[in-house]
Structures are given as C-alpha cells and as structure tokens.
Amino acid sequence: MRISKAGLLVALAFLAPILVELRTVLAWFDIHLSVLETVVLGGILVVAILVWAFLPEDGDETTSERDVSNSEL
Numbered sequence: 001m002r003i004s005k006a007g008l009l010v011a012l013a014f015l016a017p018i019l020v021e022l023r024t025v026l027a028w029f030d031i032h033l034s035v036l037e038t039v040v041l042g043g044i045l046v047v048a049i050l051v052w053a054f055l056p057e058d059g060d061e062t063t064s065e066r067d068v069s070n071s072e073l
Helices: 005-028 035-054 063-071
Strands: none
Touching: 005 035
8 A cells, every 4th residue: 555544534535625626716717617527526536546545566675675775885
C-alpha cells in the first residue's frame, strides 16, 4: 500500500470540499456542472485514488535497504 490508512481517509475526506469548490470555480468560466455530474466526477476521483493507493510500491527493497546502499557510495 502506498499510503497509510489514515492518510487515505484524509485524502478522501479532503476530496469533498475540493469538488464543491471546483463547481464554483468552473461556474466563473460559464461551465456549469450538475449535482449528478459532480457525483460522477467524485466517484471517478475516489476510484482513481483507491487504485493508486492499493498498487504495490516500486521495487522490492525496503526504505532502510535503499538508505544503506546509498550511503555506501
């Protein structure tokens, strides 16, 4: 997992005000999103964050192994 469970919860909770304010900002540019469109966009963003969060981290080394190998140079 790329992020802690608490961090994931905070990221998902922070998404709600961002979506609300996005509707406001887009309205300044005469782009109007309905509530349904905002919910669909929010669902897509939630799925994207969850997919990213549950992907395995790159490489097989742990963080401490990388730090040791870099300090030996």
